[in-house]
Amino acid sequence: MAIKDFPVEECILQxxxxxxxxxxxxxxxMVFKALGKNTVMVxxxxxxxxxxxxxxxxxxxIPVMNIAxxxxxxxxxxxxxxxxxxxxxxxxxxxxxxxGGTYDIGIQxxxxxxxxGTNFIYICYNNQIYSNTGIQRSGATPYAAWTTTTVSGKxxxxxxxxxxxxxHHIPYSAQTCVSYPDDLYRKLKKxxxxxxxxxxxxxxxxxxxxxxxxxxxVEMGRMAVETGAWALYECENDVVTFNGKxxxxxxxxxERKSIEEWxxxxxxxxxxxxxxxxxxxxxxxxxxxxxxxxxxxKCYL
Amino acid sequence: MxxxxxxxxxxxxxxxxxxxxxxxxxxxxxxxxAKCVKCLRCWIFCPEASIRREKDGTISIDYxxxxxxxxxxxxxxxxxxxxxxxxxKK
Amino acid sequence: xxxxxxxxxYIAAKAAVMAKPDVVAAYPITPQTTLVEGIANYxxxxxxKGEYICVESExxxxxxCIGASAAGSRTFTGTSSHGLLLMHEMLHWAALARLPVVxxxxxxxxxxxxxxxxxxxxxxxxxxxxxxxxxxxxNQEIFDTIIQAFRLAExxxxxxxxxxxxxxxxxxHTSMPVEIPKQQVIDDFLGKYEPLWKLDVDNPITFGNIxxxxxxxxxxxxxxxxxxxxxKLIPQIAKEWKQKSGYYHGDLxxxxxxxxxxxxxxxxxAIGAESKVAIDEMQKKGVKIGLARVRTFRPFPKEExxxxxxxxxxxxxxxxxxxxxxxxxxxxxxAALYDKSDAKVxxxxxxxxxxxxxxxxxxxxxxxxxxxxxxxxEWYGLEEA
Numbered sequence: 128m129a130i131k132d133f134p135v136e137e138c139i140l141q142x143x144x145x146x147x148x149x150x151x152x153x154x155x156x157m158v159f160k161a162l163g164k165n166t167v168m169v170x171x172x173x174x175x176x177x178x179x180x181x182x183x184x185x186x187x188x189i190p191v192m193n194i195a196x197x198x199x200x201x202x203x204x205x206x207x208x209x210x211x212x213x214x215x216x217x218x219x220x221x222x223x224x225x226x227g228g229t230y231d232i233g234i235q236x237x238x239x240x241x242x243x244g245t246n247f248i249y250i251c252y253n254n255q256i257y258s259n260t261g262i263q264r265s266g267a268t269p270y271a272a273w274t275t276t277t278v279s280g281k282x283x284x285x286x287x288x289x290x291x292x293x294x295h296h297i298p299y300s301a302q303t304c305v306s307y308p309d310d311l312y313r314k315l316k317k318x319x320x321x322x323x324x325x326x327x328x329x330x331x332x333x334x335x336x337x338x339x340x341x342x343x344x345v346e347m348g349r350m351a352v353e354t355g356a357w358a359l360y361e362c363e364n365d366v367v368t369f370n371g372k373x374x375x376x377x378x379x380x381x382e383r384k385s386i387e388e389w390x391x392x393x394x395x396x397x398x399x400x401x402x403x404x405x406x407x408x409x410x411x412x413x414x415x416x417x418x419x420x421x422x423x424x425k426c427y428l
Numbered sequence: 429m430x431x432x433x434x435x436x437x438x439x440x441x442x443x444x445x446x447x448x449x450x451x452x453x454x455x456x457x458x459x460x461x462a463k464c465v466k467c468l469r470c471w472i473f474c475p476e477a478s479i480r481r482e483k484d485g486t487i488s489i490d491y492x493x494x495x496x497x498x499x500x501x502x503x504x505x506x507x508x509x510x511x512x513x514x515x516x517k518k
Numbered sequence: 519x520x521x522x523x524x525x526x527x528y529i530a531a532k533a534a535v536m537a538k539p540d541v542v543a544a545y546p547i548t549p550q551t552t553l554v555e556g557i558a559n560y561x562x563x564x565x566x567k568g569e570y571i572c573v574e575s576e577x578x579x580x581x582x583c584i585g586a587s588a589a590g591s592r593t594f595t596g597t598s599s600h601g602l603l604l605m606h607e608m609l610h611w612a613a614l615a616r617l618p619v620v621x622x623x624x625x626x627x628x629x630x631x632x633x634x635x636x637x638x639x640x641x642x643x644x645x646x647x648x649x650x651x652x653x654x655x656x657n658q659e660i661f662d663t664i665i666q667a668f669r670l671a672e673x674x675x676x677x678x679x680x681x682x683x684x685x686x687x688x689x690x691h692t693s694m695p696v697e698i699p700k701q702q703v704i705d706d707f708l709g710k711y712e713p714l715w716k717l718d719v720d721n722p723i724t725f726g727n728i729x730x731x732x733x734x735x736x737x738x739x740x741x742x743x744x745x746x747x748x749x750k751l752i753p754q755i756a757k758e759w760k761q762k763s764g765y766y767h768g769d770l771x772x773x774x775x776x777x778x779x780x781x782x783x784x785x786x787x788a789i790g791a792e793s794k795v796a797i798d799e800m801q802k803k804g805v806k807i808g809l810a811r812v813r814t815f816r817p818f819p820k821e822e823x824x825x826x827x828x829x830x831x832x833x834x835x836x837x838x839x840x841x842x843x844x845x846x847x848x849x850x851x852x853a854a855l856y857d858k859s860d861a862k863v864x865x866x867x868x869x870x871x872x873x874x875x876x877x878x879x880x881x882x883x884x885x886x887x888x889x890x891x892x893x894x895x896e897w898y899g900l901e902e903a
Contacts, residue, residue, distance in 0.1 A: 130468040137477045141493035142444030148497035153475040180445035185724035190717040193726030201578030205585025208569040212540040239574030292478045342498030434717035435740030436616045437722045
């Protein structure tokens with residue numbers, strides 16, 4: 128869809144508490160353009176709870192319920208059941224959580240809601256860290272990345288949340304990225320049209336968290352896709368389709384860019400470049416991404 | 429807007445809930461209409477919704493709230509937006 | 519009106535379903551299981567027309583109830599012991615959000631080691647969550663209190679969640695005859711639920727965002743005001759229910775043979791029921807003793823207890839222990855009397871871990887206090903195997 132055809136309506140108001148260059152507000156603008164104002168949103172502890180701004184005011188122009196860190200999917204289940212019982216079946220229930228609230232502390236409630244078939248959209252905006260608490264590692268943090276709790280770089284690889292979600296065999300799940308509005312918008316529209324649990328994950332590069340310059344948010348998302356560090360795909364009724372550049376990488380029609388092209392802009396990886404280039408760990412990152420794509424090809428080509 | 433008669437954390441929508449965030453800016457986006465190709469990439473990627481769509485298909489910038497992140501300038505493929513330091517060039 | 523002979527849990531399920539909540543979200547735990555199974559049965563028979571969400575944990579049970587209540591629906595759940603403890607964070611959340619969720623808690627021992635019998639440490643340790651707490655002593659009282667709990671929780675001057683506690687097995691799994699009023703009586707008594715606030719796409723508020731110290735301070739104060747309002751409403755609601763159903767189990771306290779009493783025993787739950795037999799026995803022997811069974815631990819019946827202390831010394835039995843201090847009821851009673859009464863207060867811990875407390879033990883406890891053979895605070899029955 129051409130950008131000019133995106134709805135002009137906004138649900139995030141200006142003058143909110145988000146950092147400059149924030150991928151969360153950027154993504155939320157696109158999400159609400161797809162979902163519209165007949166949406167109730169459930170937000171656990173995450174940056175968005177701050178972005179809402181300070182009581183007695185809010186920067187959101189749709190109903191929002193904040194809930195505890197691990198409870199987004201369960202809270203949304205309750206909202207969905209209540210609205211359905213009241214006959215408000217056309218209202219979209221959206222749970223909007225970060226990777227900490229999704230991959231880690233909230234995974235139990237999320238899994239439960241997916242298994243129960245809750246009719247809602249769960250979106251994880253993934254900035255690969257606990258950013259709201261000041262940049263600690265999460266299950267989504269990539270190998271070798273600095274965080275305040277992995278000061279020499281993370282020694283483990285990130286979790287494959289997409290696989291965990293697919294194991295629930297829900298009607299629709301997808302990975303997208305804030306740098307691809309058309310992909311994001313289309314996937315949200317599709318999610319809205321399907322009954323049952325829907326899961327979307329939005330790659331959301333965080334300038335203060337990843338230590339890159341704030342004008343590069345979109346660029347960092349694009350590079351995540353072009354290097355294969357992040358894949359755009361969707362899974363509808365257990366059929367996986369890769370989208371955009373990720374499809375071309377999967378089909379080997381283009382070669383993915385070197386991971387160096389992505390990480391060299393990010394201060395969280397700067398220890399891999401100075402004082403001396405750490406070729407071993409950079410290679411480990413490259414190899415891991417190669418393995419990921421080999422597995423994708425085996426499963427989905 | 430209906431106000432609920434209960435004392436708990438209930439907040440009501442307000443533009444500028446955190447004040448005029450334009451004051452956060454260090455660099456200011458300057459729009460050159462002559463160069464604009466109306467692609468609207470700046471509009472869709474603005475994290476603040478501080479880029480307004482104009483009737484002629486171009487844009488304008490709401491400096492009251494623009495935080496000056498520079499994404500619009502970075503994403504503009506024809507350099508129709510450039511960043512200038514607030515209070516004088518460079 | 520019909521008579522239903524059934525266990526506390528099935529009676530609670532009946533009451534919950536007759537209150538017509540839109541949403542029930544619950545997770546099974548012994549000894550609450552038959553309560554949620556009871557509700558599930560009513561889903562099967564079509565008698566329960568709401569949504570029963572089979573969540574994957576108690577934390578999610580309370581979270582789902584919060585979501586449903588925030589969306590404007592009447593909401594019910596039930597749990598016990600470890601389940602209640604897992605909910606702890608969300609108990610605070612529900613109360614701070616001023617959501618009138620009603621919940622049964624079947625008082626069960628906390629592990630380790632695993633022990634499914636009754637004591638009241640589970641709910642007593644939720645004392646400061648902001649929930650109103652009732653303790654029941656019979657299956658009829660369970661039924662009537664659940665109905666009253668919805669009315670109280672949803673009252674515009676209260677709007678707080680209510681916990682209805684009763685003892686594991688002694689009530690939860692023991693059959694008793696209970697009079698069930700006609701559905702219309704309950705419908706009339708409860709009326710339509712009108713939430714004080716709700717998630718509404720036509721009125722888009724944000725609930726629970728960041729709040730500064732001054733605003734938060736007021737939120738806490740409003741909760742305290744709501745509890746104080748509840749203190750006044752509980753007797754009114756009990757009276758009104760008595761007119762409608764014929765049943766009355768007391769206000770914040772149930773007073774039993776307290777006229778002319780020189781000693782008054784305070785106890786909660788099943789020990790409170792058992793104590794009535796002990797009071798009868800002791801009065802037969804000429805002891806001037808009565809019983810004040812504590813029905814609500816929050817709001818705490820301070821004024822009523824001060825009033826009783828003007829006529830009698832007080833004997834308190836706690837089926838809980840605030841480790842490092844003393845029984846919670848004992849502490850609260852003494853705090854209520856401070857600077858207002860010179861009555862003596864004797865405290866006893868009894869029945870922890872589900873240890874039986876029959877009426878003759880209650881008699882021994884009272885006699886020890888009356889005969890001055892206690893230091894004022896002690897653990898009863900510890901020496902027995």
